[in-house]
Amino acid sequence: MSGVKPVTDLFASExxxxxxxxxxFAENLRECGxxxxxxxxxxxxxxxxxxxxxxxRIARSTRVDVEAANALAAERILKSKPMLIGVGVALDVVPxxxxxxxxxxxxxxxxxRMCGPMKGAVIGGLLYEGLAKTREEAEKLAASGAIVxxxxxxxxxVGPMAGVMTARMPVWIFENxxxxxxxxCTFNEGLGKVLRYGAxxxxxxxxxxxxxxxxxxxxxxxxxxxGPIDMRSLIAQVLQMGDEGHNRNRAxxxxxxxxxxxxxxxxxxxxEKIAKVLSFMHANxxxxxxxxxxxxxxxxxxxxxxxxxxxxxxxARNGTDYGIRVSGLGDRWFTGPAGIVDGLYLPxxxxxxxxxDIGDSVITETAGIGGFAMAAAPAIVKFVGGKPAxxxxxxxxxxxxxxxxxxxxxxxxxxxxxxxxxxxxxxVVETGILPVINTGIAHREPGIGMVGxxxxxxxxxCFKDALAAFADAIG
Amino acid sequence: MSGVKPVTDLFASExxxxxxxxxxFAENLRECGxxxxxxxxxxxxxxxxxxxxxxxRIARSTRVDVEAANALAAERILKSKPMLIGVGVALDVVPxxxxxxxxxxxxxxxxxRMCGPMKGAVIGGLLYEGLAKTREEAEKLAASGAIVxxxxxxxxxVGPMAGVMTARMPVWIFENxxxxxxxxCTFNEGLGKVLRYGAxxxxxxxxxxxxxxxxxxxxxxxxxxxGPIDMRSLIAQVLQMGDEGHNRNRAxxxxxxxxxxxxxxxxxxxxEKIAKVLSFMHANxxxxxxxxxxxxxxxxxxxxxxxxxxxxxxxARNGTDYGIRVSGLGDRWFTGPAGIVDGLYLPxxxxxxxxxDIGDSVITETAGIGGFAMAAAPAIVKFVGGKPAxxxxxxxxxxxxxxxxxxxxxxxxxxxxxxxxxxxxxxVVETGILPVINTGIAHREPGIGMVGxxxxxxxxxCFKDALAAFADAIG
Numbered sequence: 047m048s049g050v051k052p053v054t055d056l057f058a059s060e061x062x063x064x065x066x067x068x069x070x071f072a073e074n075l076r077e078c079g080x081x082x083x084x085x086x087x088x089x090x091x092x093x094x095x096x097x098x099x100x101x102x103r104i105a106r107s108t109r110v111d112v113e114a115a116n117a118l119a120a121e122r123i124l125k126s127k128p129m130l131i132g133v134g135v136a137l138d139v140v141p142x143x144x145x146x147x148x149x150x151x152x153x154x155x156x157x158x159r160m161c162g163p164m165k166g167a168v169i170g171g172l173l174y175e176g177l178a179k180t181r182e183e184a185e186k187l188a189a190s191g192a193i194v195x196x197x198x199x200x201x202x203x204v205g206p207m208a209g210v211m212t213a214r215m216p217v218w219i220f221e222n223x224x225x226x227x228x229x230x231c232t233f234n235e236g237l238g239k240v241l242r243y244g245a246x247x248x249x250x251x252x253x254x255x256x257x258x259x260x261x262x263x264x265x266x267x268x269x270x271x272x273g274p275i276d277m278r279s280l281i282a283q284v285l286q287m288g289d290e291g292h293n294r295n296r297a298x299x300x301x302x303x304x305x306x307x308x309x310x311x312x313x314x315x316x317x318e319k320i321a322k323v324l325s326f327m328h329a330n331x332x333x334x335x336x337x338x339x340x341x342x343x344x345x346x347x348x349x350x351x352x353x354x355x356x357x358x359x360x361x362a363r364n365g366t367d368y369g370i371r372v373s374g375l376g377d378r379w380f381t382g383p384a385g386i387v388d389g390l391y392l393p394x395x396x397x398x399x400x401x402x403d404i405g406d407s408v409i410t411e412t413a414g415i416g417g418f419a420m421a422a423a424p425a426i427v428k429f430v431g432g433k434p435a436x437x438x439x440x441x442x443x444x445x446x447x448x449x450x451x452x453x454x455x456x457x458x459x460x461x462x463x464x465x466x467x468x469x470x471x472x473x474v475v476e477t478g479i480l481p482v483i484n485t486g487i488a489h490r491e492p493g494i495g496m497v498g499x500x501x502x503x504x505x506x507x508c509f510k511d512a513l514a515a516f517a518d519a520i521g
Numbered sequence: 522m523s524g525v526k527p528v529t530d531l532f533a534s535e536x537x538x539x540x541x542x543x544x545x546f547a548e549n550l551r552e553c554g555x556x557x558x559x560x561x562x563x564x565x566x567x568x569x570x571x572x573x574x575x576x577x578r579i580a581r582s583t584r585v586d587v588e589a590a591n592a593l594a595a596e597r598i599l600k601s602k603p604m605l606i607g608v609g610v611a612l613d614v615v616p617x618x619x620x621x622x623x624x625x626x627x628x629x630x631x632x633x634r635m636c637g638p639m640k641g642a643v644i645g646g647l648l649y650e651g652l653a654k655t656r657e658e659a660e661k662l663a664a665s666g667a668i669v670x671x672x673x674x675x676x677x678x679v680g681p682m683a684g685v686m687t688a689r690m691p692v693w694i695f696e697n698x699x700x701x702x703x704x705x706c707t708f709n710e711g712l713g714k715v716l717r718y719g720a721x722x723x724x725x726x727x728x729x730x731x732x733x734x735x736x737x738x739x740x741x742x743x744x745x746x747x748g749p750i751d752m753r754s755l756i757a758q759v760l761q762m763g764d765e766g767h768n769r770n771r772a773x774x775x776x777x778x779x780x781x782x783x784x785x786x787x788x789x790x791x792x793e794k795i796a797k798v799l800s801f802m803h804a805n806x807x808x809x810x811x812x813x814x815x816x817x818x819x820x821x822x823x824x825x826x827x828x829x830x831x832x833x834x835x836x837a838r839n840g841t842d843y844g845i846r847v848s849g850l851g852d853r854w855f856t857g858p859a860g861i862v863d864g865l866y867l868p869x870x871x872x873x874x875x876x877x878d879i880g881d882s883v884i885t886e887t888a889g890i891g892g893f894a895m896a897a898a899p900a901i902v903k904f905v906g907g908k909p910a911x912x913x914x915x916x917x918x919x920x921x922x923x924x925x926x927x928x929x930x931x932x933x934x935x936x937x938x939x940x941x942x943x944x945x946x947x948x949v950v951e952t953g954i955l956p957v958i959n960t961g962i963a964h965r966e967p968g969i970g971m972v973g974x975x976x977x978x979x980x981x982x983c984f985k986d987a988l989a990a991f992a993d994a995i996g
Contacts (some may be wrong), residue, residue: 286900287772288762288933297762300775307782308799312792322785364629424763434933457764457911458899459934 058169090476097475097510100517104472107520110354110374110471117356118347118448119373120468123413127223128344130275130337133266137213141231142201144213147194148172151209151406152364153379154197156189161365161384163244163401165209166482166492168195170246174254175212180384181246181493199362199371203230204333204343204406207242207488208365215254216262218337220277220344229344233257233265234336236329238319241486243495244401264323268309275305277341281415284334285465290423291338292407292416293430293484298334325467339406342413349373349468356447356516358469361412361481361504365404367487367510368504372471375519380512382505387487389500390431401490403502408483414452414467417482417501418444422457423464430484430500440482441466447473447481532912565951571647572950572985575992579947582995585849587947592847594824594832595925595943598888602698603813603819605750608741612688613678615705619688622669626684626881627839628854629672632663636859638719638876641967642683643670645721649729650687656721656968674837676847678705679818679881681810682717682963683840686705691737692730693812695752695819695874704819708740709811711804718963718970719876743784750780751811752816756890756927759809760940765898766813767882767891768905768959768974773809778802807937814881819890824848824943831991832924833944836887836956836979840879840963843979847946847987850994855987857980864975865906876965878977883958889927889942892957892976893919895939896933905959905974915957916941922948922956950988955979 063082065072072082074165093098104112136143143149148171150164162166169184172193178184187193198205205211211232220229235253239245271276280301287297303324310320327333352360355373362369367381384402391397420426421441424434441457444466451464469481480503487498538557547557561790566572579587611618618624623646625639635643642667642758644659647668653659662668675679680686687705695704697957708726713721753777762772778799785795802808830848837844842856859877866872895901896916899909916932919941926939943958955978961972 097677283771286763296758297772297775299773300779303779303782304775307778308796308803311786311796311799317787321783321786324779324786328779328783375977434936445654458902461909 063239066392067403070142088478091510092478094510097513100513101472101476103517103521104356104513108136110520112354112356112520113356115352115374116130116449116468116470119359121354122348122352122392123345123468124227124450124452124454125224126278126345126348128277128341130218130228130269130277130341132219132222132269133216133262135213135231136211136215136217140201140211140217140221144194145175146177147196147206147213148188149196149198149201149203149209149211151198151205151207151404152362153367153381154364155195155364155370157195159366161401161404163404163488163494164208164210164365164495165461166244166246167210167241169209170241170490171212171388173246173466174241175214181328188418197362197364198406199279199360201230202228202343202347204362205232205242206234206339206407207405207486208244209406210241214258216258218340220340221404222344222348224374225348227344227347229340229347231336231340233261233428234330234332236326237332237496239495242405243486245495246460246493259321260319261306261326264310264313264315264320265306267313271309271312272306276514277337278454281338281341284361285415285419285422285455285459288423288425288515289334290416290419290426290484292335292410293486294337294423294426295334296331298338299327299331302334302337329415335407338415339409339438342409342415345413346409350355351376354520356471358412358471358474361408362406363403363408365401368403368508370504370508372516375512378507378515382508385502385505387485387498387500387502388431389487389498390429391498392496395497399489399497401488403483404488405485407418407485411481411483414448414465415455417484418448418467419455419457419465420482420484421460424459426484432501443479444482446477447479471509471512471516472507478506480506480509540633545574550622562750563953566985567953569985572988574735575988576947576951577592578992578996579831585995587829587831587995590827590829590849591832591924591943594827594830594834597700597823597827598820598943599927600699600730601753601820601823601924603695603704604698605693605744605751605752605816605817606696607694607744608737609692609694610688611686611690611692611705614694615692617688618677619651619669620650620693621667621907622688623663624671624673624678624680624684625675625839625880626680626682626800627837628842628844628856630670630839630841632670634841636649636876636879636967637966638879638963639683639685641719641721641969642685642716645725646685646687646965648721649716649726650689672837672839673881674835675812676705677703677818677822679814679837679884680707680717681709681882682880683719683816684881685716687947689733691733693815695815697819697823699705700823700949702819702822704815704822706811706815706818708736709805709807711801712807712971714970717880718894718961719967720970721968734802736798739785739788739790739795740781742780742788746787747781752812753929755780756813756816757931760890760894760897760930761933762896763900764809765891765894765901765959767885768961769898770809770813773813774802774806777809777812803933805901810882814884817884817890820883820888821893826851828994829947831944833887833949836883836958837881838883843878843983845987847991849989850990854989855983855990857983860977861978862960862973862975862977863906864962864973865904866962866973867971870964870972872971874964876963878960878995879957879963880960882960886956886958887944889923889940892921892959893942894930894932894940895959896935899934901959905976907976918954919957921952922954924948946984946987946991949984953981955981955984958988
C-alpha cells in the first residue's frame with residue numbers, strides 16, 4: 047500500500063476535484079477557489095435497480111452478441127428499398143383480411159377498451175361495408191364478437207390515427223426491393239372530418255366510396271403506366287424540402303403529384319374525373335403520409351425477428367395503449383397507457399377535447415423519420431408547437447438512443463447528417479430519453495374528427511417491461 | 522479645465538482601456554494584466570475618403586429626408602402583391618417590343634462588347650425569329666445595327682442568364698395588384714443546352730418553337746381557367762420548403778404543377794399534349810425561376826423613382842458589365858466589370874470555361890429572396906458550393922445592408938424572421954458588405970450552355986459611383 051497517504055494530508059494539498067452527481071458540491075468548491083470539474087452524469091435508467099440489473103445481465107450475456115445483432119438489424123433497415131408497386135383491394139391483397147374483419151391501429155384492443163375516435167372509425171367502417179345500417183347497429187355488432195378486430199400490424203399493414211381498414215377499402219401496396227417483404231396502407235382522406243379521426247357521417251362515407259370507386263382505380267392505372275416508385279428516393283428529397291414525413295408532407299404530396307400527373311393525364315378517363323383526383327391530392331398535404339407510413343413499415347419489418355437484437359421494430363398506439371415490439375422478442379407487444387398530446391388546437395377546441403395518443407403513424411419515427419427528422423422540417427413547429435430550435439434539438443437527442451445514421455436520409459441543416467435510425471431499447475431505458483413523436487390529435491368522442499396536432503411522449507414502462515423481457519430472453 | 526489631470530498620472534492609475542482599430546494593442550495590454558475592451562469597428566467605406574465625404578454629405582443633407590424616402594421605398598416593396606395574370610406574345614404585350622428587337626439581360630451593351638453566351642443567345646434569337654438562316658448571317662445582322670439590342674429592364678422585363686427575348690416569344694405577364702405596374706419574362710427552357718446559356722443548335726430552337734406553339738397556349742388556357750396566381754403566397758410557401766427562389770426552385774416548380782394540373786387536365790386538348798407539358802415542367806426545377814424573377818421585378822419596380830431614396834431597385838448583369846439602378850436616381854445605370862463566379866462545375870468543365878456573371882436573375886436578390894434568403898435553403902450548397910452554415914451566414918449578413926424585413930417571406934430556421942429586404946446603397950458602401958448572389962455559370966463561348974453554378978460578388982465600384990452620384994443629386 048505504498049504511495050497511499052493519510053487522508054489528513056488531503057486538506058494540506060492542492061485540490062483538483064472531479065465531481066459526479068449533485069452539481070452544488072462542485073459549485074461550493076469553486077466558490078472556495080478550488081478547481082472542480084463537473085461530470086455530466088446521471089445514474090443509468092434513472093437509478094431504477096431492476097433496470098440496472100437487466101442492463102447488466104444483457105451486457106454480460108455470453109449467449110448472444112447484442113451489438114452484432116443490432117448491427118444486422120440496422121443494416122437491414124438501411125439497406126431496405128421500399129417501392130410503391132401498386133394499388134389493390136384490402137380483401138384481395140392484405141394477408142389474412144376477411145369480410146367480417148376490421149383492422150385498427152396500435153396494439154390489440156377490445157371493443158370495450160377502444161377510445162372514442164377508434165370506436166367512431168370502427169362504426170364508420172361497418173357502415174361503409176354495409177355490415178350495419180346505423181350507428182347503433184354498428185355498435186351492437188362490434189360488441190357482439192361477430193366482427194374480428196385486429197391490429198393492422200398483424201396484417202403487414204399500418205393505418206394513421208384510428209387506422210381502420212375494412213375488406214373493400216383500397217390500399218397502397220409496397221414491396222421492399224431488397225428483402226421482398228410487403229406492406230399495405232389505406233389512402234389518406236384529408237384533414238378535418240374523416241374516418242381516421244373517428245368521424246362517420248354521410249360525407250365521410252361518401253368520400254370513402256369515391257376513393258374506392260374513382261380515386262383508387264385511377265391511381266392504380268396511373269401507377270401501372272408509371273411503374274414502381276422508389277420511396278426512399280422521394281423521402282430523401284422531401285427531407286431537403288422541409289418535410290419530415292409524419293406531420294409535414296407538403297413537399298412529398300407535391301412530388302407525388304408531379305410524378306404522377308403526366309400519367310394520370312394519359313388515362314382513357316373523363317377529364318373531370320382526373321381533374322377531381324388531382325384536385326383531391328392538391329387539397330390534402332397529408333396524401334403523402336399514407337405513403338411514408340407503409341414505406342417505413344416495409345423498411346423496419348425487414349429488421350424483425352433477429353435473435354438478440356434490442357432494436358425496436360414497432361411503435362404503435364390505439365388511443366388506449368401505446369405498444370412496442372422488439373426485433374429479438376418476436377411478435378410480443380409491450381404496452382403502457384397512451385399519452386396526452388401537448389400541442390396546438392384548432393379554433394374552438396382544447397386539451398379537454400383530446401383523445402389520447404393514437405395511430406400507427408409513429409412507424410415513421412420507428413424508421414428514423416417523422417419526429418426523428420424534425421430538424422429537416424423547422425416549419426412544422428407552426429403545426430405542432432414549439433420553436434425551430436426545439437425541432438433541431440429533438441433530432442439531436444434521438445442520436446442518443448439510436449444505433450445508426452441513415453445516409454440516404456440527410457438533414458441539410460445538420461451538415462447533411464443522416465437521420466437517427468434504429469432505436470435501441472437498451473439506450474432508451476439507460477438514458478431515459480424517450481422517442482420524440484409528433485402527431486395529430488383526435489376528438490375524444492366518436493364522430494367528430496381532428497382537433498389539433500402536437501408532440502407526445504410514449505409511456506416509459508413499456509420500454510422497461512420490454513427490457514426486462516429482453517434480459518430474460520438472452521440471460 | 523478643473524478635473525483634468527496631468528498625463529503622467531495615467532501611468533500611476535488603474536487602466537480601463539477601450540481600444541479601436543488594431544486589435545494587437547488591446548492584446549498587449551491584456552497580456553500586461555490591464556483590462557482592455559476591443560471595439561469591433563472598421564472605418565466606414567474601408568477608409569475611402571471620397572466615399573466618407575459622400576456619406577457625410579448625404580447624412581447632412583437638409584434638402585431631402587433619405588430615411589423617410591427609404592421607408593417609403595421599403596413600404597412599396599413590402600406591400601407589393603405580384604400576381605401572375607396571364608401569358609402573351611412579347612410583341613403584343615411587352616411595352617416597346619419590336620420585330621427587329623432583341624432584348625437581353627443586364628445593363629445596355631453593344632454587340633461588340635457582348636460576352637460569348639450572350640452573343641450565342643442573340644444568334645439563337647435571330648435564327649428563331651427567322652431573321653437569319655445561319656450563325657454567320659445572324660452575327661453579321663447583329664453587328665450591322667439593323668437589330669435593336671436593348672436591356673429587358675428597359676421594357677419592364679427580366680430574363681435569366683443571357684435573357685434574350687424576341688418578338689415571337691411567349692411571356693408570363695405579371696401585375697402588381699397593389700400598385701398596378703406590370704412585369705414580363707420568357708418561359709424557362711430547362712438546364713443544359715438552352716438559349717439562355719448561349720446555345721442555339723437545332724434542338725434548342727425546336728424546343729423554343731414547341732414552347733411557343735404548344736406550351737404557352739396550353740399554359741395560357743390553364744391559367745385563364747384557374748385565375749390569377751398570387752406569387753407572394755407561393756414564394757412565402759417555398760421559403761418554408763427549402764427553396765430560395767433563385768437557384769433552388771424545386772418546391773416552387775412542384776407547387777406550380779399541383780396548382781395548375783387540375784386545370785391543364787380540363788383543357789380540350791389531346792391527352793399526350795397535356796402530358797408533355799406536365800412532363801416538361803416535372804423535368805425542369807427551374808421552371809419556377811422565370812416566375813420568381815418577374816414577380817421580383819414587379820415588386821421592386823414599385824419602389825423606383827422615389828426622390829431621395831438610396832434603395833437599390835435594379836441589379837443586373839450582361840456577362841460584361843454588372844449594373845445597378847437606385848430609386849432616387851431614376852433610370853441611370855452604374856456599372857462595373859461582371860465578376861467570375863466561384864462555384865461547382867459540371868463534369869468536364871472548370872473555371873477556365875466560365876463566362877463572367879450574367880443575367881437578370883439577381884432581381885430576386887434585389888427583392889430580398891435568392892441569395893438573401895439562402896438560410897431558408899441550406900440544401901442549395903450542394904448546387905452552388907459551401908456549407909449549410911454559410912447559407913445561414915449569408916442571409917444574416919444581408920440584414921446589415923437592408924432597411925426592412927419581409928414578414929410575408931419568413932425563414933423558419935431563423936425563428937421565422939422575415940427576409941432582409943430593400944438594399945440601402947449607403948449601407949453597402951459604408952459597411953463594404955456586398956450583396957450575396959448565387960447564380961448559374963454559362964460557358965464563355967457561344968453555343969455551348971451551362972457549365973456550373975456558384976456564388977459571385979458584384980463589383981464594388983458601381984456602388985461607389987452610385988453613392989457619389991446620389992450625394993451630388995441630393996447635396
